[in-house]
Amino acid sequence: MNHADGTAVPEAASQADDAPRPEGPPQKMVAAREELTPMLSQYLDLCESHPDAIVMFQVGDFYEAFCEAAEEVARVCEVTLTKREDSTGTYPMAGIPIDNAASYLESLLDAGYRVAVADQVEDASEASGLVDRAVTQVITPGTVVDDELLSGATATYLGAVAGSGDETALATVDVSTGECQVTSGSAYEIGEELDRLAPAELLSAADAPDFELGFETLVSNPDPEAFDVDGARETLSAYVSAPESVVENESEMRAVGGLLDYAEYTQGDDGPLEYVSRVRRYDPERSLQLDATAIRSLELFESRSPSGGRTLVGVLDETACALGRRRLTAWLRRPSVDEREIRRRHDAVGELIDRPLARETVRDHLSEVYDLERLVSRVSRERANARDLRALKTTLDAVPEVKSALSEMETDPLQRLCDSLDELADVRDLIGEAIRPDPPQEITEGGVIREGFDDELDEIRATEREGREWVSNLEEQEQERTGIDSLEVGYNQVHGYYIEVTNPNLDSVPDDYTRRQTLKNSERFYTPELKRREDEILSASEKADALEYEVFTNVRADVAEEVERLQSLADSLATLDVLATFAAVAAANDYVRPEMGTDTVEIEAGRHPVVERTQGEFVPNPADFSDGHVAVITGPNMSGKSTYMRQVALIAILAQAGSFVPARAARLPILDRIFTRVGASDDIAGGQSTFMREMAELTDILHNATEDSLVLLDEVGRGTSTTDGLAIARATTEFVHDEVGATTLFATHYHDLTALSERLPEAFNLHFTVEKTERESGEPDVTFLHRVADGPSSSSYGVEVAKLAGVPSTVVERAREYIREADGADNGQADRAVETAEAAESDSPTAPQATTNGQDGRRAGNEDGTETGNKPVEQEGTTSAPKDGTLAAYVDGIEATETDGRVTSDAEDDVLDEIRSLDVAGTTPLEALNTLDRLKQRLDD
Ligand code: ADP
Numbered sequence: 032m033n034h035a036d037g038t039a040v041p042e043a044a045s046q047a048d049d050a051p052r053p054e055g056p057p058q059k060m061v062a063a064r065e066e067l068t069p070m071l072s073q074y075l076d077l078c079e080s081h082p083d084a085i086v087m088f089q090v091g092d093f094y095e096a097f098c099e100a101a102e103e104v105a106r107v108c109e110v111t112l113t114k115r116e117d118s119t120g121t122y123p124m125a126g127i128p129i130d131n132a133a134s135y136l137e138s139l140l141d142a143g144y145r146v147a148v149a150d151q152v153e154d155a156s157e158a159s160g161l162v163d164r165a166v167t168q169v170i171t172p173g174t175v176v177d178d179e180l181l182s183g184a185t186a187t188y189l190g191a192v193a194g195s196g197d198e199t200a201l202a203t204v205d206v207s208t209g210e211c212q213v214t215s216g217s218a219y220e221i222g223e224e225l226d227r228l229a230p231a232e233l234l235s236a237a238d239a240p241d242f243e244l245g246f247e248t249l250v251s252n253p254d255p256e257a258f259d260v261d262g263a264r265e266t267l268s269a270y271v272s273a274p275e276s277v278v279e280n281e282s283e284m285r286a287v288g289g290l291l292d293y294a295e296y297t298q299g300d301d302g303p304l305e306y307v308s309r310v311r312r313y314d315p316e317r318s319l320q321l322d323a324t325a326i327r328s329l330e331l332f333e334s335r336s337p338s339g340g341r342t343l344v345g346v347l348d349e350t351a352c353a354l355g356r357r358r359l360t361a362w363l364r365r366p367s368v369d370e371r372e373i374r375r376r377h378d379a380v381g382e383l384i385d386r387p388l389a390r391e392t393v394r395d396h397l398s399e400v401y402d403l404e405r406l407v408s409r410v411s412r413e414r415a416n417a418r419d420l421r422a423l424k425t426t427l428d429a430v431p432e433v434k435s436a437l438s439e440m441e442t443d444p445l446q447r448l449c450d451s452l453d454e455l456a457d458v459r460d461l462i463g464e465a466i467r468p469d470p471p472q473e474i475t476e477g478g479v480i481r482e483g484f485d486d487e488l489d490e491i492r493a494t495e496r497e498g499r500e501w502v503s504n505l506e507e508q509e510q511e512r513t514g515i516d517s518l519e520v521g522y523n524q525v526h527g528y529y530i531e532v533t534n535p536n537l538d539s540v541p542d543d544y545t546r547r548q549t550l551k552n553s554e555r556f557y558t559p560e561l562k563r564r565e566d567e568i569l570s571a572s573e574k575a576d577a578l579e580y581e582v583f584t585n586v587r588a589d590v591a592e593e594v595e596r597l598q599s600l601a602d603s604l605a606t607l608d609v610l611a612t613f614a615a616v617a618a619a620n621d622y623v624r625p626e627m628g629t630d631t632v633e634i635e636a637g638r639h640p641v642v643e644r645t646q647g648e649f650v651p652n653p654a655d656f657s658d659g660h661v662a663v664i665t666g667p668n669m670s671g672k673s674t675y676m677r678q679v680a681l682i683a684i685l686a687q688a689g690s691f692v693p694a695r696a697a698r699l700p701i702l703d704r705i706f707t708r709v710g711a712s713d714d715i716a717g718g719q720s721t722f723m724r725e726m727a728e729l730t731d732i733l734h735n736a737t738e739d740s741l742v743l744l745d746e747v748g749r750g751t752s753t754t755d756g757l758a759i760a761r762a763t764t765e766f767v768h769d770e771v772g773a774t775t776l777f778a779t780h781y782h783d784l785t786a787l788s789e790r791l792p793e794a795f796n797l798h799f800t801v802e803k804t805e806r807e808s809g810e811p812d813v814t815f816l817h818r819v820a821d822g823p824s825s826s827s828y829g830v831e832v833a834k835l836a837g838v839p840s841t842v843v844e845r846a847r848e849y850i851r852e853a854d855g856a857d858n859g860q861a862d863r864a865v866e867t868a869e870a871a872e873s874d875s876p877t878a879p880q881a882t883t884n885g886q887d888g889r890r891a892g893n894e895d896g897t898e899t900g901n902k903p904v905e906q907e908g909t910t911s912a913p914k915d916g917t918l919a920a921y922v923d924g925i926e927a928t929e930t931d932g933r934v935t936s937d938a939e940d941d942v943l944d945e946i947r948s949l950d951v952a953g954t955t956p957l958e959a960l961n962t963l964d965r966l967k968q969r970l971d972d
């Protein structure tokens with residue numbers, strides 16, 4: 032990749048403004064190039080070879096930036112802007128301390144910058160003239176490797192896309208672990224995959240589609256040649272012996288080639304990346320596909336509540352180590368569609384539940400395991416220090432214990448896991464023998480290598496030790512020789528070893544003492560022998576430190592030889608941790624093993640895994656799709672519709688991820704995709720949700736769902752007026768029913784949709800029940816039972832509550848009718864059946880508890896269903912629908928009846944007016960109750 036030609040112009044998706052970015056060579060220096068001091072000229076060169084990054088240039092203990100970049104660094108990192116003078120002028124300068132660079136670098140990354148770190152690459156004390164500097168690393172959002180800048184649980188990806196149409200390819204690498212993956216598919220599928228992985232940084236080839244990204248990322252468009260297929264093949268051949276056999280098509284080759292090329296560039300461009308040990312091709316179809324909207328709305332990894340509630344991963348994450356934590360996230364993000372694999376996971380979880388002692392032993396030992404993947408990657412990148420190697424040993428120490436706890440397991444998957452655990456005794460022993468147990472952070476200052484590991488080192492250390500011993504005996508020896516009892520031997524940084532004699536004793540100083548330093552009350556001396564010993568000690572110490580470093584790097588290189596075995600161990604430990612976690616969570620929360628591969632979803636007493644843990648009592652609910660695949664769910668706000676729908680999806684996800692599920696029993700098909708759509712006004716946390724977006728998302732489902740998909744539609748169509756919303760909601764349901772055949776749950780406050788089940792044989796109604804109760808004061812109250820029941824709910828919650836609150840029946844009836852007619856006006860004649868059913872229902876003594884409307888009797892047996900005939904019933908003393916169906920005509924109709932001999936008081940008129948102006952659909956239950964309370968007061972007065 033030719034980054035030097037300046038064509039790689041990055042743009043941060045997160046930065047909306049087009050403010051000039053301070054990358055690239057500062058023009059002021061370019062103009063003065065010939066006269067610049069050597070150091071600034073070196074800085075300018077590095078800026079020119081890294082035009083897409085802010086160059087941080089080591090000067091002593093600081094990384095400095097100059098000119099516009101300095102101003103930006105000062106602003107972003109909140110450090111002081113100073114200046115550097117030179118014969119050519121004054122240049123703004125800002126620096127960050129190297130010792131403490133991480134947090135500053137993080138700020139720059141957050142602000143959307145790449146940072147090229149230019150280190151001094153030769154020892155300043157040895158350099159003749161200008162110290163040589165080179166960019167050793169380009170830190171970018173997708174390629175950060177420092178632990179301080181990475182979050183342990185989630186992978187940070189760098190992504191690259193190339194190709195178009197049905198051959199659009201996406202390659203990703205997690206730079207911290209070296210996991211490199213590539214896939215291809217339609218532009219749509221790749222867009223989905225991108226959203227799912229949300230890479231922190233994305234390289235986009237010229238021919239790649241312009242993806243609309245739902246996440247923040249740094250996008251760049253590197254030179255076309257970076258994605259050239261021949262160059263890509265060459266890049267990839269440094270990683271795998273037969274590039275063609277890994278990838279499926281040219282786009283994949285180009286994506287992965289461009290990706291690795293850039294990753295190499297960020298690591299200082301010195302050859303292939305050692306830590307990338309495998310490049311894996313995968314097929315997104317091989318997993319249960321959750322699009323980004325579903326991941327978000329099901330709150331798998333992030334809560335949608337601003338206060339940050341719990342998530343699915345939060346509830347399940349009882350993992351013992353970081354390896355398991357990442358694997359858990361990966362399994363939840365990409366649940367399996369391989370029935371055999373899912374069964375194997377369930378087998379393993381089942382046995383781990385049955386053997387709690389062995390399980391807890393395994394988990395205990397896994398908790399001693401460090402982040403092996405990242406350790407291994409540090410080792411192969413030559414970044415591991417002695418502590419990292421000791422951490423590796425601690426990890427390896429745990430393996431035999433884990434293995435022995437597993438050895439008693441009987442199910443096939445656990446036995447295999449046990450067999451696959453490589454103890455790596457050779458590596459463990461090598462580190463154990465070579466590296467001291469509690470080594471310092473630095474590997475250049477000694478104290479790292481154990482005695483007995485390297486003979487030469489031991490010899491030098493012995494010399495050093497002898498010297499020091501000699502010095503420590505010197506004091507006593509010289510006191511005896513000179514007879515000066517107060518004589519002292521000491522050491523100081525500047526003058527080295529000395530013998531100190533107080534002024535009164537100076538007469539007794541022997542001839543071989545040479546004066547070194549005069550103090551107020553004493554003199555300091557040395558002897559030729561002391562000087563010789565001092566030189567010996569210092570040079571031995573220096574030599575030993577250097578040798579230790581050499582020995583250390585050799586040990587590290589030996590460990591690096593075993594990268595593949597270590598990675599495969601990490602892989603097994605990660606899997607084991609997740610399986611043991613699934614078992615622990617299942618045991619603690621009463622989950623059951625789901626039966627997989629059935630034709631329809633049938634859940635007995637299912638629970639929402641997150642809600643049940645966050646609130647005291649949870650009402651289990653069944654979900655049975657054996658008689659129909661489209662459920663229309665109605666019920667008042669807050670009655671439990673959304674929770675219910677999500678729990679069905681979460682149970683499916685858990686099951687396919689390999690976990691047991693929160694239910695009394697579950698029979699589940701293998702789903703291929705889950706879609707969830709939440710109506711705009713419900714999606715407050717989503718922020719930018721608009722009606723357009725809602726429609727685009729719906730279109731998406733209609734194109735991509737299959738009969739093996741699960742579709743959740745929650746109040747879809749809310750983002751618009753009732754008429755449009757209702758029409759769209761209805762059309763969607765019909766389409767899903769007729770054409771798609773997906774298992775569908777449709778929660779809606781449009782009661783009219785319940786009529787759909789009459790026309791659609793595979794559709795049925797469910798509703799959530801509420802109960803009338805009394806407060807202590809005797810006031811009526813409504814209790815949400817959160818219990819699902821067959822059949823549609825009664826039409827209008829607000830009105831039902833009105834009735835409960837004791838509003839006079841004339842008003843209630845008026846309101847009922849108003850709503851009915853308004854809906855009728857919206858819906859046209861097709862819905863007469865509903866209206867008449869409701870009209871009948873409003874007479875029912877059991878209102879507001881739900882009634883079934885005829886055809887739903889097939890699902891009856893519900894607690895509170897009262898069969899009512901489906902015959903049209905006109906109500907006495909109420910208005911009939913105006914013939915032209917408009918709202919205006921309806922209002923006229925009301926006025927007409929009002930003067931039709933019926934007496935209404937002023938108060939009643941007021942109340943009616945207020946009811947007319949109510950936005951029932953947009954009213955919360957609490958607001959409704961308050962409003963009613965006020966209305967009732969008005970009438971009572
Ligand atoms: P809706 O979508 O009908 O407005 P929600 O599903 O959002 O209702 O539920 C509202 C609240 O009721 C939830 O936040 C939860 O606290 C509670 N809830 C829902 N379902 C249950 C249940 N089955 N058992 C107990 N509480 C529930």
Ligand code: MG
Pocket residue numbers: 669672673674713745
């Ligand atoms: Mg809801």
